[in-house]
Amino acid sequence: xxxxxxxxxxxxxxxxxxxxxxxxxxxxxxxxxxxxxxxxxxxxxxxxxxxxxxxxxxxxxxxxxxxxxxxxxxxxxxxxxxxxxxxxxxxxxxxxxxxxxxxxxxxxxxxxxxxxxxxxxxxxxxxxxxxxxxxxxxxxxxxxxxxxxxxxxxxxxxxxxxxxxxxxxxxxxxxxxxxxxxxxxxxxxxxxxxxxxxxxxxxxxxxxxxxxxxxxxxxxxxxxxxxxxxxxxxxxxxxxxxxxxxxxxxxxxxxxxxxxxxxxxxxxxxxxxxxxxxxxxxxxxxxxxxxxxxxxxxxxxxxxxxxxxxxxxxxxxxxxxxxxxxxxxxxxxxxxxxxxxxxxxxxxxxxxxxxxxxxxxxxxxxxxxxxxxxxxxxxxxxxxxxxxxxxxxxxxxxxxxxxxxxxxxxxxxxxxxxxxxxxxxxxxxxxxxxxxxxxxxxxxxxxxxxxxxxxxxxxxxxxxxxxxxxxxxxxxxxxxxxxxxxxxxxxxxxxxxxxxx
Amino acid sequence: xxxxxxxxxxxxxxxxxxxxxxxxxxxxxxxxxxxxxxxxxxxxxxxxxxxxxxxxxxxxxxxxxxxxxxxxxxxxxxxxxxxxxxxxxxxxxxxxxxxxxxxxxxxxxxxxxxxxxxxxxxxxxxxxxxxxxxxxxxxxxxxxxxxxxxxxxxxxxxxxxxxxxxxxxxxxxxxxxxxxxxxxxxxxxxxxxxxxxxxxxxxxxxxxxxxxxxxxxxxxxxxxxxxxxxxxxxxxxxxxxxxxxxxxxxxxxxxxxxxxxxxxxxxxxxxxxxxxxxxxxxxxxxxxxxxxxxxxxxxxxxxxxxxxxxxxxxxxxxxxxxxxxxxxxxxxxxxxxxxxxxxxxxxxxxxxxxxxxxxxxxxxxxxxxxxxxxxxxxxxxxxxxxxxxxxxxxxxxxxxxxxxxxxxxxxxxxxxxxxxxxxxxxxxxxxxxxxxxxxxxxxxxxxxxxxxxxxxxxxxxxxxxxxxxxxxxxxxxxxxxxxx
Numbered sequence: 001x002x003x004x005x006x007x008x009x010x011x012x013x014x015x016x017x018x019x020x021x022x023x024x025x026x027x028x029x030x031x032x033x034x035x036x037x038x039x040x041x042x043x044x045x046x047x048x049x050x051x052x053x054x055x056x057x058x059x060x061x062x063x064x065x066x067x068x069x070x071x072x073x074x075x076x077x078x079x080x081x082x083x084x085x086x087x088x089x090x091x092x093x094x095x096x097x098x099x100x101x102x103x104x105x106x107x108x109x110x111x112x113x114x115x116x117x118x119x120x121x122x123x124x125x126x127x128x129x130x131x132x133x134x135x136x137x138x139x140x141x142x143x144x145x146x147x148x149x150x151x152x153x154x155x156x157x158x159x160x161x162x163x164x165x166x167x168x169x170x171x172x173x174x175x176x177x178x179x180x181x182x183x184x185x186x187x188x189x190x191x192x193x194x195x196x197x198x199x200x201x202x203x204x205x206x207x208x209x210x211x212x213x214x215x216x217x218x219x220x221x222x223x224x225x226x227x228x229x230x231x232x233x234x235x236x237x238x239x240x241x242x243x244x245x246x247x248x249x250x251x252x253x254x255x256x257x258x259x260x261x262x263x264x265x266x267x268x269x270x271x272x273x274x275x276x277x278x279x280x281x282x283x284x285x286x287x288x289x290x291x292x293x294x295x296x297x298x299x300x301x302x303x304x305x306x307x308x309x310x311x312x313x314x315x316x317x318x319x320x321x322x323x324x325x326x327x328x329x330x331x332x333x334x335x336x337x338x339x340x341x342x343x344x345x346x347x348x349x350x351x352x353x354x355x356x357x358x359x360x361x362x363x364x365x366x367x368x369x370x371x372x373x374x375x376x377x378x379x380x381x382x383x384x385x386x387x388x389x390x391x392x393x394x395x396x397x398x399x400x401x402x403x404x405x406x407x408x409x410x411x412x413x414x415x416x417x418x419x420x421x422x423x424x425x426x427x428x429x430x431x432x433x434x435x436x437x438x439x440x441x442x443x444x445x446x447x448x449x450x451x452x453x454x455x456x457x458x459x460x461x462x463x464x465x466x467x468x469x470x471x472x473x474x475x476x477x478x479x480x481x482x483x484x485x486x487x488x489x490x491x492x493x494x495x496x497x498x499x500x501x
Numbered sequence: 502x503x504x505x506x507x508x509x510x511x512x513x514x515x516x517x518x519x520x521x522x523x524x525x526x527x528x529x530x531x532x533x534x535x536x537x538x539x540x541x542x543x544x545x546x547x548x549x550x551x552x553x554x555x556x557x558x559x560x561x562x563x564x565x566x567x568x569x570x571x572x573x574x575x576x577x578x579x580x581x582x583x584x585x586x587x588x589x590x591x592x593x594x595x596x597x598x599x600x601x602x603x604x605x606x607x608x609x610x611x612x613x614x615x616x617x618x619x620x621x622x623x624x625x626x627x628x629x630x631x632x633x634x635x636x637x638x639x640x641x642x643x644x645x646x647x648x649x650x651x652x653x654x655x656x657x658x659x660x661x662x663x664x665x666x667x668x669x670x671x672x673x674x675x676x677x678x679x680x681x682x683x684x685x686x687x688x689x690x691x692x693x694x695x696x697x698x699x700x701x702x703x704x705x706x707x708x709x710x711x712x713x714x715x716x717x718x719x720x721x722x723x724x725x726x727x728x729x730x731x732x733x734x735x736x737x738x739x740x741x742x743x744x745x746x747x748x749x750x751x752x753x754x755x756x757x758x759x760x761x762x763x764x765x766x767x768x769x770x771x772x773x774x775x776x777x778x779x780x781x782x783x784x785x786x787x788x789x790x791x792x793x794x795x796x797x798x799x800x801x802x803x804x805x806x807x808x809x810x811x812x813x814x815x816x817x818x819x820x821x822x823x824x825x826x827x828x829x830x831x832x833x834x835x836x837x838x839x840x841x842x843x844x845x846x847x848x849x850x851x852x853x854x855x856x857x858x859x860x861x862x863x864x865x866x867x868x869x870x871x872x873x874x875x876x877x878x879x880x881x882x883x884x885x886x887x888x889x890x891x892x893x894x895x896x897x898x899x900x901x902x903x904x905x906x907x908x909x910x911x912x913x914x915x916x917x918x919x920x921x922x923x924x925x926x927x928x929x930x931x932x933x934x935x936x937x938x939x940x941x942x943x944x945x946x947x948x949x950x951x952x953x954x955x956x957x958x959x960x961x962x963x964x965x966x967x968x969x970x971x972x973x974x975x976x977x978x979x980x981x982x983x984x985x
Contacts (some may be wrong), residue, residue, distance in 0.1 A: 021877070021881075024877075068975070069900075069974060069975045069978065070975055070979075071904075071975055071978040071979055071982070072903075072907065112877070134903070137894065138894035138895045138899070141893050141894045141899070142893070142894055142895050144893070145884075145888060145893065148933075148936075149940060152936075152937065152940055152941040153873075153940050153941060159941065160937055160941045160942075163937075163941065164930070164933050164937065167929070167933060168926065168929060168930060168933075171893070171926050171929055172923075172926045175922035175923070175925060175926055176919070176922070178903070178906070178922065179906065179910065179915065179918050179919055179922055182903070182906055182907045182910045182918070183910055183915060185907065186907070186910055186911045
């Protein structure tokens, strides 16, 4: 296909970000308008990825390829399939939200704030669209830079610690991926990800490469026990930073498992699948309990994120146990469930962090105990908040239910006990979410300041409404999303089940 | 020596850059004597002009057929010419930054520029040296000029100490190098690189000859490691970097590294290439130690010049890894790395000088506090420089590490590559400290940029190049490999 849509999606926000920096903080309003116009424009353009998408093939679409560093056979090679396309649209969608959400809240250096999010949008789209390993790696690392600054400049009291921890953790994870990419290049003579899919590797090589990838992606997801950067980063980041972090950056890890681990090291993935499953279950159950005892709302949601992302890794790696010859449905359900879960978590976690953001903007506290009886002064807001909380708890009819249900169905095929453990999250998740709702929104007003809270303004109402629609639409009718990814996932399943030995 | 010393005037064109530079030095030196105070700036402009012409003359020689002149002691090949162009260019950039520094600290004297030109001449002789003697000669011209340059700020207690330390340790290194050279000369019967190569690769080396060659080799490696500042011969680096006037630190941490790598190539690759298995083992140890120590010790520094000194040590480790591979592309990777390093290091020291004010050295990391508020542009530039040094894409520092790592993995040393990247992550922490100061902390005092426009412009271009070359590194990689 001869067009450069993906390039435009990547570079338009980056150059727009540079332009916004040049505008400077003095012209903050212009900067805001430019940012929102660009992000809406990018979103609209990204929709044509969906409308023009051919969901009958697993082959890469909207491909672009030109030589970049010929010394190493590195190409500027972009393309999307049913796995990456929905994630790109999720990215463009979330960026609008954070740009609008930061509208009047961010008063210190507003232009730089907007620019950081625009640039990050371009870089993350690059991560999902890159088909060359070095191009992928460059985008992957580069996307850390704006996030580092967002946390460090606009974050809370302990932002420096959180920002540096975030950067070093993820940097450490990914350098091992770099070494294994180089190793495969030396073996196969190509940095193309699709060539790497076909590269034959011995058991030992696969094991090393698998763990190198695992370091990179598990940190990003994040999986137990390398999750400790996330609560810090989330708590300290400004609302917009938390939204992007939870909604998109964590998905980069999940995407890595889909794009790299399964197809490149299928045998090692099979061999070590039980380890990953157990780590996922620990994340789901144990981290769920950890979330229960949090006093800080953002921390609670951060832990709940880890718990929910556990479903993604569970769904991915349960496929090896769920698969029986001739009956691929279980494995397929798990994988598709993982994808759906990633997208749904993108909506829900964004919504939850924005809910906290709304409260924080008013009282500058994230402590649950500060609040109580918010419904009395903010009834409309409470309506939305409860809806998102229900979705977070996995209420049927919301998007949170669909992905988790699919993954659990897949896990049943693998091992009934896995499914039982995973399903406990429906209880624990409901417990921590609803308990928080009870303490923050219901009850009598204990803090006199809560009485003075003003309900949502038009801007906030708009953001909440859009997210509410997304959450319910995904919950009631997820079929369009599943349709576009189905063939790609089937192909991936094939790759994962085909031994390379 | 087999070839007699013949002198043919027509061959001199191969040494045109050196001949011109030497004449220019004499002119600058004499002219400066007669300039009155208000025309002292003329020395600066004349120096820049001399370097420009020297660079152009060297550029002209690129792709000319290789020529070996002066009885086989001087070579003009693509590597020499390309290096000379880079050295002249880098020195010009350094001098733009230097002028601001010298004026701020009342050190502006004509001798400074003459000494810089002299050291450039020394380096050019080094990259073109094709006999051990020429190489040594170039090295000494360079070193003596540098010692004096450091001591030019004689009112500063640190500067004199640094000069003395550099001189004493540099003399020891030179002695070791000379000792190694004499061994090689004694056993091979020649100072000429070409003949040493023939000797070393001949299959008839008996055990005594091999032993003495190895013995000499060890001393040569130590001498070179000293000059490069590789661990465990690195102790002079932090003190000299910290004690010298920043403009001199900038100069001695950048351009001479190119010359040192050139000398390394001439002696170890061109001359003793046949002994590669022996010296590459030594290099591997030196490289890993340098990367490890450079990354870890820099963590505790609060003085940015000292921090950059350790960062240099770790970069030197990466450069040496390129030579461990023993293949042409590996050497190319090392050359690419050194050029990238010079680009980054110039910009980093340029930033330090940029923050200097009348009589005030901005050499603490904390001096960068709040820079992003007062000068968002230069804060962004410093961010680019630091991340590039840490090896974060898409900046050029990433591709130089990628190139080295690819070569190292390809040579079969996957473990070494893993160790190197782990330390690269550790080193990222101290680069982040600078970013932290600039972006996450507020200034205690006003940080205004008062540097003249020419410096601001050159520094901006310098830093932007780190990004732009990072996006399109192909040409430079190919160029680096083509030199071998």
